[in-house]
Amino acid sequence: MERFLSEGKGRGLQARKEFAIGELLFTCPAYTHVLTVNERGNHCELCFARKEGLAKCGRCKLAFYCDVTCQKADWPMHKLECSSMSKFGQNWNPSETVRLVARILVKQKMHPEKTPSEELLAVSEFESHLDKLDNEKRELIESDIAALHHFYGKHLDFPDQAALIELFAKVNCNGFTIEDEELSHLGSAIFPSVALMNHSCCPNVIVTYKGTTAEVRAVKEIRAGEEIFTSYIDLLYPTEDRQDRLRDSYFFTCDCTECATKAKDKEKLEITKYGEPPKPEVIKDMIKYARNIIEEFRRAKHYKTPSELLEICELSLDKMGSTFEDNNVYMLHMMYQAMGVCLYMQDWEGALRYGQKLIKPYSSKHYPAYSLNVASMWLKLGRLYMGLEHHSAGAKALRKALTIMEVAHGKDHPYVLEIQKELEGK
Numbered sequence: 001m002e003r004f005l006s007e008g009k010g011r012g013l014q015a016r017k018e019f020a021i022g023e024l025l026f027t028c029p030a031y032t033h034v035l036t037v038n039e040r041g042n043h044c045e046l047c048f049a050r051k052e053g054l055a056k057c058g059r060c061k062l063a064f065y066c067d068v069t070c071q072k073a074d075w076p077m078h079k080l081e082c083s084s085m086s087k088f089g090q091n092w093n094p095s096e097t098v099r100l101v102a103r104i105l106v107k108q109k110m111h112p113e114k115t116p117s118e119e120l121l122a123v124s125e126f127e128s129h130l131d132k133l134d135n136e137k138r139e140l141i142e143s144d145i146a147a148l149h150h151f152y153g154k155h156l157d158f159p160d161q162a163a164l165i166e167l168f169a170k171v172n173c174n175g176f177t178i179e180d181e182e183l184s185h186l187g188s189a190i191f192p193s194v195a196l197m198n199h200s201c202c203p204n205v206i207v208t209y210k211g212t213t214a215e216v217r218a219v220k221e222i223r224a225g226e227e228i229f230t231s232y233i234d235l236l237y238p239t240e241d242r243q244d245r246l247r248d249s250y251f252f253t254c255d256c257t258e259c260a261t262k263a264k265d266k267e268k269l270e271i272t273k274y275g276e277p278p279k280p281e282v283i284k285d286m287i288k289y290a291r292n293i294i295e296e297f298r299r300a301k302h303y304k305t306p307s308e309l310l311e312i313c314e315l316s317l318d319k320m321g322s323t324f325e326d327n328n329v330y331m332l333h334m335m336y337q338a339m340g341v342c343l344y345m346q347d348w349e350g351a352l353r354y355g356q357k358l359i360k361p362y363s364s365k366h367y368p369a370y371s372l373n374v375a376s377m378w379l380k381l382g383r384l385y386m387g388l389e390h391h392s393a394g395a396k397a398l399r400k401a402l403t404i405m406e407v408a409h410g411k412d413h414p415y416v417l418e419i420q421k422e423l424e425g426k
Helices: 068-091 096-110 135-152 161-174 239-250 257-261 280-300 306-320 329-344 348-366 372-387 391-408 414-424
Strands: 002-006 010-014 024-029 032-035 175-179 185-190 205-210 213-218
Touching (some): 068 096, 096 185, 135 161, 239 257, 280 329, 348 372
Antiparallel strands (some): 032 185
């Protein structure tokens, strides 16, 4: 792999040799990382290993580790939060971005030299896009800086306000979320070398995580000299939505083939085939409604009950169904949310019903061949089938997940080995 200047994109990464589908291009250990608060007790704070019987920190009783070795290795970072968590109790609530920035400040002091995570790109080289921040984004950063001072004031030497604003802006653009095999959120991290890759809606690599190490594998044949592209966003949505997301979060407009041709948009926005075809203005109004309800649901997750959330999903699906086919991506989005609520409520049959509607358009229409979204859906379905004693359907779904994951994660990944054991024990 080598860093180069990509025409129209700035810095980028290109292959120096050919790579076959499933082949590992490179790995990158996290420069720094944080385990999400909700997963404490399930995963080690240092290595993210998922196991039972983790040992808790004797001081705060809130951080958990594989053993003394992991605990000692994590202490330079955990000590930032240990006494603070005890002191603030339920009121200790810095965002993961704030927690990451605190750790970056410590890491830069402890290791001013280049780290193994920065082989291709240094944290200091990250783009901040400060000149493109609107007032709302600046206010959010200033709120995060206030939280940083509030929760970490006793443990950190802070740079000036301008430097902090720039650092937060860099983390917002270059941070990564680590997810498990079902795409549940595990934490956030900084992977500098991975951040060098540019975006495409037709990516040729995929990023997965083994503990707190990022692994980059080919999902298409890659020739020597070809640029390496990953996807920064969920590829389910039509071009306009993808472009809005990229401009809002990463401050650029994608010019990949997918965006230039909009070839899949008609299929992604499939209109009902029953009765009279809806008029163009009706379709336009329903797309606007769909985008609004997606945003409304995202906010509602913070304050509404699961049954209320499920009702939002069902009502919106009923309304959109008058104009859209079930394969329409806005319908699929709300079905996916409904499935998530059913899983949370332990309504396994309800979750299975939604999953069965999602899997065909996911796997055959809207996602690339080796998509983690498709793999995780097959995996959820497989585990639901198994739990409901539908062993044959469960085994079939788990094998479908494995086929994708062996390429995306590698055949020796703990998640892959775990699913193989589930199949053996069926």
